[in-house]
Amino acid sequence: MLSTYATHPEAREIVFDFLSDYDDPSILGAFWTTVQLTVFSGVGSLVWGTLLAAMRVSPVPLMRGFGTAYVNIVRNIPLTVIIVFTSLGLADIFGVTMGASDFEVQGFRLAILGLVAYTAAFVCEAIRSGINTVPLGQAEAARAIGLSFTQTLRLIVLPQAFRSVIGPLANVLIALTKNTTVAAAIGVAEAALLMKEMIENEAQTLLIGAVFAFGFVVLTLPTGLILGWLSKRLAVKR
Amino acid sequence: MSSVLYDTPGPRAKRRNVLLSVVFFVLLALLLWWVWQVMDDEGQLRWALWKPFTESQAWTTYLLPGLGNTLKAAALAMVIALPLGAFFGISRLSDHRWVRVPAGAVVEFFRAIPVLLLMLFANAFYDLYTDVSSEQRPLYAVVTGLVLYNASVLAEIVRAGILSLPRGQSEAAMAVGLRKGQTMTNVLLPQAVTAMLPAIVSQLVVIVKDTALGGVMIGFTELLSTRGTLAANYANVVQSFVVVAVIYIVLNFILTSFASWLEQRLRRSKKGTGVVLGKEDVEELNAAEVGGTFGTGAGGTV
Amino acid sequence: MKLRKVTAAAATALVLALTATACGGDDGDSDETGSGSGGGDKIKIGIKFDQPGLGLKEPDGSFSGFDVDVATYVAKELGYDADQIEWVETKSADRENALARGDVKFIAATYSINDERAAKVDFAGPYLLAHQDLLVKADSDITEATDLNDKNLCSVTGSTSAQNVKNDFAPEANLKQNSGYSECMSALQSGAVDALTTDDSILAGFAAQEQYKGQFKLAGLKLSNENYGIGVKKGDTETVNKINDALEKMVADKAWDKAVTDNFGPANYKNEPAPEIGNIVK
Numbered sequence: 001m002l003s004t005y006a007t008h009p010e011a012r013e014i015v016f017d018f019l020s021d022y023d024d025p026s027i028l029g030a031f032w033t034t035v036q037l038t039v040f041s042g043v044g045s046l047v048w049g050t051l052l053a054a055m056r057v058s059p060v061p062l063m064r065g066f067g068t069a070y071v072n073i074v075r076n077i078p079l080t081v082i083i084v085f086t087s088l089g090l091a092d093i094f095g096v097t098m099g100a101s102d103f104e105v106q107g108f109r110l111a112i113l114g115l116v117a118y119t120a121a122f123v124c125e126a127i128r129s130g131i132n133t134v135p136l137g138q139a140e141a142a143r144a145i146g147l148s149f150t151q152t153l154r155l156i157v158l159p160q161a162f163r164s165v166i167g168p169l170a171n172v173l174i175a176l177t178k179n180t181t182v183a184a185a186i187g188v189a190e191a192a193l194l195m196k197e198m199i200e201n202e203a204q205t206l207l208i209g210a211v212f213a214f215g216f217v218v219l220t221l222p223t224g225l226i227l228g229w230l231s232k233r234l235a236v237k238r
Numbered sequence: 239m240s241s242v243l244y245d246t247p248g249p250r251a252k253r254r255n256v257l258l259s260v261v262f263f264v265l266l267a268l269l270l271w272w273v274w275q276v277m278d279d280e281g282q283l284r285w286a287l288w289k290p291f292t293e294s295q296a297w298t299t300y301l302l303p304g305l306g307n308t309l310k311a312a313a314l315a316m317v318i319a320l321p322l323g324a325f326f327g328i329s330r331l332s333d334h335r336w337v338r339v340p341a342g343a344v345v346e347f348f349r350a351i352p353v354l355l356l357m358l359f360a361n362a363f364y365d366l367y368t369d370v371s372s373e374q375r376p377l378y379a380v381v382t383g384l385v386l387y388n389a390s391v392l393a394e395i396v397r398a399g400i401l402s403l404p405r406g407q408s409e410a411a412m413a414v415g416l417r418k419g420q421t422m423t424n425v426l427l428p429q430a431v432t433a434m435l436p437a438i439v440s441q442l443v444v445i446v447k448d449t450a451l452g453g454v455m456i457g458f459t460e461l462l463s464t465r466g467t468l469a470a471n472y473a474n475v476v477q478s479f480v481v482v483a484v485i486y487i488v489l490n491f492i493l494t495s496f497a498s499w500l501e502q503r504l505r506r507s508k509k510g511t512g513v514v515l516g517k518e519d520v521e522e523l524n525a526a527e528v529g530g531t532f533g534t535g536a537g538g539t540v
Numbered sequence: 541m542k543l544r545k546v547t548a549a550a551a552t553a554l555v556l557a558l559t560a561t562a563c564g565g566d567d568g569d570s571d572e573t574g575s576g577s578g579g580g581d582k583i584k585i586g587i588k589f590d591q592p593g594l595g596l597k598e599p600d601g602s603f604s605g606f607d608v609d610v611a612t613y614v615a616k617e618l619g620y621d622a623d624q625i626e627w628v629e630t631k632s633a634d635r636e637n638a639l640a641r642g643d644v645k646f647i648a649a650t651y652s653i654n655d656e657r658a659a660k661v662d663f664a665g666p667y668l669l670a671h672q673d674l675l676v677k678a679d680s681d682i683t684e685a686t687d688l689n690d691k692n693l694c695s696v697t698g699s700t701s702a703q704n705v706k707n708d709f710a711p712e713a714n715l716k717q718n719s720g721y722s723e724c725m726s727a728l729q730s731g732a733v734d735a736l737t738t739d740d741s742i743l744a745g746f747a748a749q750e751q752y753k754g755q756f757k758l759a760g761l762k763l764s765n766e767n768y769g770i771g772v773k774k775g776d777t778e779t780v781n782k783i784n785d786a787l788e789k790m791v792a793d794k795a796w797d798k799a800v801t802d803n804f805g806p807a808n809y810k811n812e813p814a815p816e817i818g819n820i821v822k
Binding site for chain 1: 243247255258259263266276277282353354355359362363443446448449451453454455462476482483486489490491
Binding site for chain 3: 280281286287290293295296298299300365369371372373454457459466467469470471472473474475476
């Protein structure tokens with residue numbers, strides 16, 4: 001896309017022309033990639049984070065230890081290090097290609113893997129603190145009527161916990177949306193990478209900055225408002 | 239051990255737990271074995287690739303200067319962001335709408351934008367409109383990006399800190415005839431700062447982690463990017479990643495532990511109002527809508 | 541109010557820790573302004589820090605490579621001893637900018653002369669003629685650029701070598717862009733990519749590293765002509781002329797040959813003969 005631009009220097013004269021000049025990817029296309037990264041990583045980290053939370057509160061000491069170690073290690077490593085390592089370490093050395101032979105697809109999937117690995121630690125903590133808000137009596141009552149550990153977790157504790165973690169999870173989701181920009185570090189063509197390219201090749205720094213900032217406000221603000229409203233709505237009244 | 243989820247295990251549960259432990263242990267061992275095998279196959283376990291880290295030069299020439307820059311950027315960002323954050327946090331609590339609303343808008347705006355975008359923008363901005371040398375520009379850009387984002391997060395922390403104080407404090411201040419400004423500077427802020435200290439230290443962890451973005455995306459020579467120079471010498475990409483990750487973990491673990499220590503110490507202290515804002519509290523406060531709109535920024539800790 | 545003691549203690553500790561590091565920062569800053577304008581008793585020269593054989597920051601903190609030797613020689617001719625040189629890392633994307641601002645006096649960093657760059661900076665030299673080439677495993681059957689179609693190829697993010705292959709030589713190649721050449725080397729070693737492409741001078745340096753010796757070979761393709769020049773601020777003809785004189789002298793008194801032997805000898809890189817000043821091979 002850089003070369004395309006270089007061949008059309010006259011486009012510089014028209015302020016808004018660059019919006020249409022970047023076809024591959026376009027600004028909307030780049031933001032679509034951002035959304036995809038967010039959604040896939042969001043689902044993935046919800047699953048993995050819930051598993052981790054289950055481990056952290058399980059009666060098996062080894063699992064508890066693993067969960068605790070995972071969270072404390074991953075939370076203290078910069079996401080940038082994790083994502084860059086998925087490409088330079090996992091893919092290049094360990095041969096984890098994520099079933100993709102094409103490097104662009106591979107980078108996209110590796111970025112999701114990195115985002116899931118990182119975000120799951122925060123999801124786990126959000127859920128764990130949610131579980132801790134469920135009164136002891138709830139579980140005692142569940143056990144009293146003969147429910148097993150998994151049944152107690154599945155039917156009694158988690159449904160309540162999930163309601164009280166919607167707020168914290170919403171925060172994690174919004175942070176995830178913003179964190180997808182780190183995928184630019186391994187060349188995934190999402191919003192931040194396009195902004196970097198444009199800002200290096202165009203003169204209208206302020207305008208470009210404003211357009212991309214606006215894009216992220218549009219992505220994060222409704223999420224915050226909707227999930228905020230939802231978390232209030234669904235909060236368990238005690 | 240009893241918890242909300244399960245009772246003290248009986249004989250059957252104990253047996254099942256042992257079984258689960260064994261299965262989990264085997265799975266973990268398999269994973270580690272696979273990692274070890276691949277590393278071995280690829281020759282990544284050769285001592286020659288790890289040895290540089292036992293010598294002082296790898297540290298003094300590459301890693302420590304990088305770490306120094308990481309800490310420099312983080313410290314500068316925190317020192318600049320704190321007063322800014324306090325200013326905006328207090329402004330958001332103002333009685334005047336024309337102060338409160340713009341301050342809120344600024345805070346919400348910068349929390350909604352990825353810090354990478356702010357860094358990229360600052361980098362381009364300094365390039366075009368200032369005469370900062372291209373050697374110093376990445377540092378300026380990284381610090382600017384971090385300040386803009388973290389000032390807005392700190393603003394929320396300050397606001398939460400002040401709101402967490404018992405009403406009696408400001409009422410008593412008013413009763414003895416202090417004006418609004420005096421109440422803030424003499425009564426509320428000193429106590430809020432105490433309450434906020436652990437949260438502020440926790441925020442340092444976020445800042446340290448975010449400096450790595452500057453290394454990859456705008457050429458700031460911090461720890462992660464000096465790793466590249468190091469690997470060019472010793473041809474040890476994986477090994478250098480492991481070492482750098484460990485450095486980050488240790489550094490941030492120290493910061494986190496310091497924050498917890500502060501928090502506990504302040505909580506135990508019988509003096510004052512006993513209000514403390516820990517990391518978790520701030521996360522919760524962010525989520526639980528402390529007046530104003532629901533936070534668009536995630537808790538600063540992610 | 542009684543809380544003050546704890547607060548004060550903690551706050552002091554925090555502030556002290558912060559200012560201690562911050563002060564370190566200030567020292568660095570004042571350093572920069574002192575020598576920013578060139579002249580004085582220091583000279584700032586832009587090189588690469590991560591390219592063995594051309595410009596490399598050694599573990600002992602010194603710098604080595606052909607670019608470094610050429611730059612040292614030129615600096616001497618300009619009136620600066622080796623200990624007056626301050627080496628500055630100029631990454632590829634930053635080179636024009638650093639010159640335009642006068643952050644460095646000149647740049648010798650595998651800086652090949654082309655029209656686009658010549659519009660922004662002035663070039664002295666060339667002082668070396670390199671070619672884009674492929675580095676492959678010693679037992680690889682890749683002998684031509686077209687063999688790369690459907691193969692995995694590695695290069696550094698945003699480099700022109702990568703684009704050349706994509707646009708001209710092997711459009712079907714699957715291109716991985718890594719942050720540095722050493723990262724491409726490890727991918728090549730593990731087999732994640734089949735070839736690494738950039739200038740042969742750079743490739744030779746990496747292939748000759750202790751950890752990689754004997755494992756890789758250059759395909760020997762001259763896919764392009766890269767005339768390495770010394771970048772100087774646009775319009776600074778005086779410096780360009782001085783550097784050109786220095787380069788001519790370097791070739792004449794065999795220091796150029798010595799630099800070649802010292803730096804490319806171990807890498808077994810068969811370089812082109814010293815180019816004539818101003819003779820840019822298209």
